[in-house]
Amino acid sequence: xxxxxxxxxxxxxxxxxxxxxxxxxxxxxxxxxxxxxxxxxxxxxxxxxxxxxxxxxxxxxxxxxxxxxxxxxxxxxxxxxxxxxxxxxxxxxxxxxxxxxxxxxxxxxxxxxxxxxxxxxxxxxxxxxxx
Amino acid sequence: xxxxxxxxxxxxxxxxxxxxxxxxxxxxxxxxxxxxxxxxxxxxxxxxxxxxxxxxxxxxxxxxxxxxxxxxxxxxxxxxxxxxxxxxxxxxxxxxxxxxxxxxxxxxxxxxxxxxxxxxxxxxxxxxxxxxxxxxxxxxxxxxxxxxxxxxxxxxxxxxxxxxxxxxxxxxxxxxxxxxxxxxxxxxxxxxxxxxxxxxxxxxxxxxxxxxxxxxxxxxxxxxxxxxxxxxxxxxxxxxxxxxxxxxxxxxxxxxxxxxxxxxxxxxxxxxxxxxxxxxxxxxxxxxxxxxxxxxxxxxxxxxxxxxxxxxxxxxxxxxxxxxxxxxxxxxxxxxxxxxxxxxxxxxxxxxxxxxxxxxxxxxxxxxxxxxxxxxxxxxxxxxxxxxxxxxxxxxxxxx
Numbered sequence: 001x002x003x004x005x006x007x008x009x010x011x012x013x014x015x016x017x018x019x020x021x022x023x024x025x026x027x028x029x030x031x032x033x034x035x036x037x038x039x040x041x042x043x044x045x046x047x048x049x050x051x052x053x054x055x056x057x058x059x060x061x062x063x064x065x066x067x068x069x070x071x072x073x074x075x076x077x078x079x080x081x082x083x084x085x086x087x088x089x090x091x092x093x094x095x096x097x098x099x100x101x102x103x104x105x106x107x108x109x110x111x112x113x114x115x116x117x118x119x120x121x122x123x124x125x126x127x128x129x130x131x
Numbered sequence: 132x133x134x135x136x137x138x139x140x141x142x143x144x145x146x147x148x149x150x151x152x153x154x155x156x157x158x159x160x161x162x163x164x165x166x167x168x169x170x171x172x173x174x175x176x177x178x179x180x181x182x183x184x185x186x187x188x189x190x191x192x193x194x195x196x197x198x199x200x201x202x203x204x205x206x207x208x209x210x211x212x213x214x215x216x217x218x219x220x221x222x223x224x225x226x227x228x229x230x231x232x233x234x235x236x237x238x239x240x241x242x243x244x245x246x247x248x249x250x251x252x253x254x255x256x257x258x259x260x261x262x263x264x265x266x267x268x269x270x271x272x273x274x275x276x277x278x279x280x281x282x283x284x285x286x287x288x289x290x291x292x293x294x295x296x297x298x299x300x301x302x303x304x305x306x307x308x309x310x311x312x313x314x315x316x317x318x319x320x321x322x323x324x325x326x327x328x329x330x331x332x333x334x335x336x337x338x339x340x341x342x343x344x345x346x347x348x349x350x351x352x353x354x355x356x357x358x359x360x361x362x363x364x365x366x367x368x369x370x371x372x373x374x375x376x377x378x379x380x381x382x383x384x385x386x387x388x389x390x391x392x393x394x395x396x397x398x399x400x401x402x403x404x405x406x407x408x409x410x411x412x413x414x415x416x417x418x419x420x421x422x423x424x425x426x427x428x429x430x431x432x433x434x435x436x437x438x439x440x441x442x443x444x445x446x447x448x449x450x451x452x453x454x455x456x457x458x459x460x461x462x463x464x465x466x467x468x469x470x471x472x473x474x475x476x477x478x479x480x481x482x483x484x485x486x487x488x489x490x491x492x493x494x495x496x497x498x499x500x501x502x503x504x505x506x507x508x509x510x511x512x513x514x515x516x517x518x519x520x521x522x523x524x525x526x527x528x529x530x531x
Binding site: 030031063071074085086097124 | 248259260261263266267268269270271273274275276277278279281283284285287288289291292294295302337338339340341342343390392393395396397
């Protein structure tokens with residue numbers, strides 16, 4: 001099968017897809033993007049840590065109106081994964097307030113983004129209801 | 132101890148559609164209006180701070196001088212998202228407080244009619260092959276794939292997060308906040324919209340980002356606002372009528388985000404607002420109970436709720452109860468956004484931070500006409516620029 005690439009560099013694909021973060025070795029603050037120094041304590045050293053794939057939905061919105069080309073509606077939210085906050089879409093559930101609520105339990109899943117000219121598939125992530 | 136700084140002139144243009152006026156016309160109208168209100172000329176002004184976000188690199192302040200008077204004074208062009216106007220005012224206040232000049236002018240203007248969404252990544256056709264770009268190593272646009280970058284969506288989550296933390300907030304409650312602000316604007320002739328909506332109309336309108344429907348979002352419009360500030364010793368040289376109408380700036384505070392665990396994922400508009408409010412109450416020597424009116428940054432109905440709490444108008448977690456008590460309606464114990472707020476008065480972003488001050492100052496002067504809050508002595512104005520910048524000003528009526 002052809003190769004795949006993650007949508008963002010903090011998504012690790014393979015048999016056990018998960019997110020990783022840059023964790024400040026001094027204070028434990030976590031960042032998904034690369035940093036020059038820790039925004040919390042000014043520490044300069046980071047280590048890679050895995051983020052739990054189970055979480056709880058702490059906030060969400062259902063976007064019905066977005067920039068041209070962005071399919072709507074979709075559910076955007078903040079998922080608390082064992083103390084690490086993750087921005088993500090809530091997927092594999094209807095995008096309405098009867099099916100999405102704060103506090104619901106979620107788990108990470110992968111979402112296809114598309115293939116490029118070489119047939120390489122880009123793969124993103126979302127969170128789906130855990131039960 | 133630095134001298135007190137006073138507002139002696141302040142002006143807000145009509146907010147709405149101004150197809151015949153460009154940014155400079157609106158800026159000139161606001162600035163000349165504020166100068167006339169102060170009884171001063173550009174030659175009396177020692178510093179100009181100016182903001183216009185849509186042309187932030189264009190030297191707006193210098194262009195404006197060519198419309199209102201080129202006197203060679205220093206110009207500070209500022210850009211601080213939706214807090215740009217308040218930041219301009221803060222710069223003028225700092226210059227006066229530092230003793231660099233005794234008179235400063237701050238101006239904020241924006242032309243936004245028909246601008247639509249102001250953020251959110253437009254999807255463009257990518258390259259032939261996936262190539263990681265940017266600080267997340269992304270191979271494609273992230274808006275809509277990893278959450279939302281749209282303002283209605285970001286602020287919707289901020290309201291829902293409050294509900295998750297404390298409970299009691301739902302679609303209807305947020306819609307009722309919007310109902311209040313639209314009702315208030317019917318008394319404000321300078322508001323973009325002066326139309327009352329029923330709760331059913333608000334909830335049944337076009338959904339933008341649940342739970343924010345269209346009337347629950349700030350209205351893009353054109354507008355300008357400007358203020359002239361002076362030192363206390365300068366004030367005492369002005370005619371008694373100017374002294375009587377002067378408004379004391381009891382607190383002027385600007386904050387940014389301190390690091391919080393989740394702030395990289397969802398902007399945290401709470402912590403920096405709480406810090407700004409705490410500093411402002413301390414500076415002014417007043418508390419939330421002393422306020423006669425508040426203009427706060429209701430860029431979306433969901434935002435107004437959390438700022439009741441952040442500005443300490445209620446105990447922590449008490450924002451829903453505060454709103455349900457009716458306290459924030461214009462006849463309540465702490466009227467909030469009697470101008471109609473950003474949802475109805477409108478939100479020409481760089482003008483907003485001075486327009487909120489104009490509203491409070493106009494009540495303190497007893498010049499607010501049909502919407503006057505009787506006997507107003509102390510008021511607070513708050514704005515947020517996402518990213519974030521928060522300005523809180525506390526104003527007091529001149530003593531007799």
